[in-house]
Amino acid sequence: MSLLILKNGAVSFADFLRDHAKWLRGMQWIIVAAYAFLLIVPALLPLPGRTASVFNNLTVFAQFAFWGIWWPFVLVSMPLMGRAWCGWFCPEGMLSEWASGHGRGRAIPKWMRWGGWPFVAFSLTTIYGQLVSVYQYPWAVLAVLGGSTLAAMLVGWLYGRNKRVWCKYLCPVNGVFNLLAKLAPWHYKVNEDAWRHPERRTETINCAPLVPLRHMQGASDCHMCGRCSDYRGAIQLTPRSPEAEIVRVANGDGWQTALIVFGLMGLAVGAFLWSASPWFVVVKQAAATWLVNHDVYWPLEQNAPWFLLTHYPEVNDSFSWLDGSVIVLFIVGAAVCLGGPVFLGLWAADKVLPPLRMPGVKDSSGAPIAKASRGIHDMALGLIPAAGAGVFLGLSATTLTLLQHEGVSIAWASALRFGVLGLAMLWSMRLVWRITSSRTASSGSRLNALLLVALGTIPYCVAWALFFAVW
Numbered sequence: 107m108s109l110l111i112l113k114n115g116a117v118s119f120a121d122f123l124r125d126h127a128k129w130l131r132g133m134q135w136i137i138v139a140a141y142a143f144l145l146i147v148p149a150l151l152p153l154p155g156r157t158a159s160v161f162n163n164l165t166v167f168a169q170f171a172f173w174g175i176w177w178p179f180v181l182v183s184m185p186l187m188g189r190a191w192c193g194w195f196c197p198e199g200m201l202s203e204w205a206s207g208h209g210r211g212r213a214i215p216k217w218m219r220w221g222g223w224p225f226v227a228f229s230l231t232t233i234y235g236q237l238v239s240v241y242q243y244p245w246a247v248l249a250v251l252g253g254s255t256l257a258a259m260l261v262g263w264l265y266g267r268n269k270r271v272w273c274k275y276l277c278p279v280n281g282v283f284n285l286l287a288k289l290a291p292w293h294y295k296v297n298e299d300a301w302r303h304p305e306r307r308t309e310t311i312n313c314a315p316l317v318p319l320r321h322m323q324g325a326s327d328c329h330m331c332g333r334c335s336d337y338r339g340a341i342q343l344t345p346r347s348p349e350a351e352i353v354r355v356a357n358g359d360g361w362q363t364a365l366i367v368f369g370l371m372g373l374a375v376g377a378f379l380w381s382a383s384p385w386f387v388v389v390k391q392a393a394a395t396w397l398v399n400h401d402v403y404w405p406l407e408q409n410a411p412w413f414l415l416t417h418y419p420e421v422n423d424s425f426s427w428l429d430g431s432v433i434v435l436f437i438v439g440a441a442v443c444l445g446g447p448v449f450l451g452l453w454a455a456d457k458v459l460p461p462l463r464m465p466g467v468k469d470s471s472g473a474p475i476a477k478a479s480r481g482i483h484d485m486a487l488g489l490i491p492a493a494g495a496g497v498f499l500g501l502s503a504t505t506l507t508l509l510q511h512e513g514v515s516i517a518w519a520s521a522l523r524f525g526v527l528g529l530a531m532l533w534s535m536r537l538v539w540r541i542t543s544s545r546t547a548s549s550g551s552r553l554n555a556l557l558l559v560a561l562g563t564i565p566y567c568v569a570w571a572l573f574f575a576v577w
């Protein structure tokens with residue numbers, strides 16, 4: 107009964123969204139105005155002094171709005187609501203679609219369809235953000251967010267017609283949102299029979315993020331705009347188990363694995379941890395000593411422009427070339443040292459399980475085709491809750507720092523952080539356990555695989571424990 111109410115409510119809500127697209131667009135323009143204001147105006151103001159606070163300084167307010175609230179809670183919204191952020195609120199996606207409606211309408215080039223962009227764009231943006239201190243300085247925010255928005259508009263203007271080509275292929279967080287939305291408890295479900303025999307709504311609709319509607323199986327690519335609600339009488343917003351897409355649809359691939367394992371569980375952790383790590387200081391001092399002993403001084407100079415490395419001498423905060431190099435080394439090192447064991451754990455788990463059977467696909471002898479490599483990738487999807495929780499906790503560190511600066515006690519934060527990470531790890535292990543059931547019925551083999559995956563995540567957990575409790 108309650109499921110029926112939920113289902114009917116979801117359908118009505120999706121129809122409401124579909125029928126009020128103009129309201130949605132109006133709200134998006136208001137968000138664009140607020141976004142542009144918080145992006146541009148702080149960059150025109152002097153840097154805030156020591157006593158500046160969220161309540162009396164626009165720059166600090168914008169910092170809190172962007173990095174303390176907006177970014178961490180956009181991430182949280184993905185497993186709760188799917189990519190509703192992208193379809194309802196994102197100023198960048200909306201501007202890209204708007205520009206696409208007034209642009210050249212060219213075909214999407216082949217290079218843009220490369221599957222590695224989500225990983226590469228996320229990695230480069232994460233590293234660049236750290237080099238220019240994007241969480242601290244409005245010019246850096248303008249370079250990172252503003253640059254991304256301009257690129258989104260340019261891509262929209264050049265390619266597609268009323269489409270979100272940027273969001274689909276190049277947005278630096280598209281891959282992360284795509285992964286987290288797999289956990290959403292609702293999605294637009296396609297009824298194949300109804301699609302083949304449509305009774306209503308057969309006129310063409312515009313799915314801006316280019317989702318192949320008929321074959322849509324999950325929530326990963328969908329921006330939840332509602333335009334396709336009831337299309338051909340076949341598509342409905344439908345509640346589902348948050349585990350359904352990962353366990354039943356899966357479809358992991360190498361680039362998604364790279365993003366989960368080396369991106370979210372490696373590189374992103376390094377980006378959050380370097381500034382708190384005593385190891386960073388040790389490596390930097392050792393390198394500086396070596397350089398001085400060899401009469402090489404230029405890497406110690408702090409003369410890089412602000413858009414390459416942090417450079418704000420007026421507040422005594424500038425990076426030398428050595429600082430920048432060691433930051434990159436630390437972040438890439440974290441990707442290898444934390445992501446490497448996770449990947450090894452998945453690889454070993456895949457080895458102790460029988461080869462993956464692809465239902466319905468047979469080889470020439472009539473036996474189901476074994477595709478061991480996708481087995482790793484499907485299992486990696488089970489780590490999405492752990493990886494997503496890590497990124498949320500890292501981002502919320504900025505929220506906590508800003509709250510602390512406002513005089514709010516954060517004594518409760520450690521327990522909450524360990525709790526969130528612990529629950530996310532448990533959820534991930536449960537997902538991996540369920541995924542292994544498609545490989546074998548043997549509980550022993552499944553348990554071995556689960557243990558190997560769990561072992562691989564130990565350095566990742568230790569890194570967060572150091573950050574929360576030791577450093």
Ligand code: SF4
Nearest residue numbers: 313328329331332334
């Ligand atoms: S599939 Fe496309 S049209 Fe349908 S709700 Fe998602 S984004 Fe909108």
